[in-house]
């Protein structure tokens with residue numbers, strides 16, 4: 001376990017270290033809208049390849065949960081940014097996945113409640129929050145090869161990687177997936193917030209392979225991703 005605070009104090013050292021790490025490690029980015037199968041497929045790909053899984057949405061959800069816990073209004077960007085400056089989570093590797101822990105605790109089920117789901121897009125739209133998340137998410141490359149999923153991982157966090165994917169599925173199928181998980185969520189509203197915000201909106205990254213997985217099983221989608229990664233790795237050696 002490492003204290004994030006310590007990372008910032010050693011910023012210049014880390015910037016150099018990250019540049020080296022970025023070229024050393026393979027980073028697979030998987031972006032796409034809510035319920036497009038990012039988490040399921042990123043987990044499967046990470047497990048199959050033995051890479052570290054990073055769920056960047058969980059990091060935003062952890063901050064949104066912490067705001068609610070501390071009574072901070074998520075519609076007040078200044079208050080959220082101030083809390084983000086002050087909180088001191090740790091970045092930890094648990095079962096080959098990187099998580100933010102608050103006071104040593106990962107709020108695994110709490111971050112999936114409808115309250116947090118409603119709050120998180122507000123928190124994720126705040127530029128200071130996104131700056132903080134970017135540094136934190138980039139620092140996960142210290143752990144090794146990554147499969148990182150989110151909304152801006154290929155456009156903003158690791159734009160230089162050769163292994164970018166963009167998953168999508170029709171809204172009908174995505175809504176069915178959320179319902180099957182027992183989550184009631186207005187996906188159209190979430191899509192609009194995620195793709196219309198000013199800072200790092202959801203976009204298809206340059207050079208990404210687009211996979212529309214409507215009607216596909218996770219086994220099929222994850223195999224397509226691994227096939228493409230294997231091909232791009234082989235192309236690199238030529």
Ligand code: DC
Pocket residue numbers: 034056057058060061120121124149150151152153190194
């Ligand atoms: O994937 P998810 O539903 O857990 O994401 C939660 C929210 O965080 C969602 O509104 C989009 C936002 N998010 C983001 O803006 N950038 C990311 N890299 C990941 C998630």
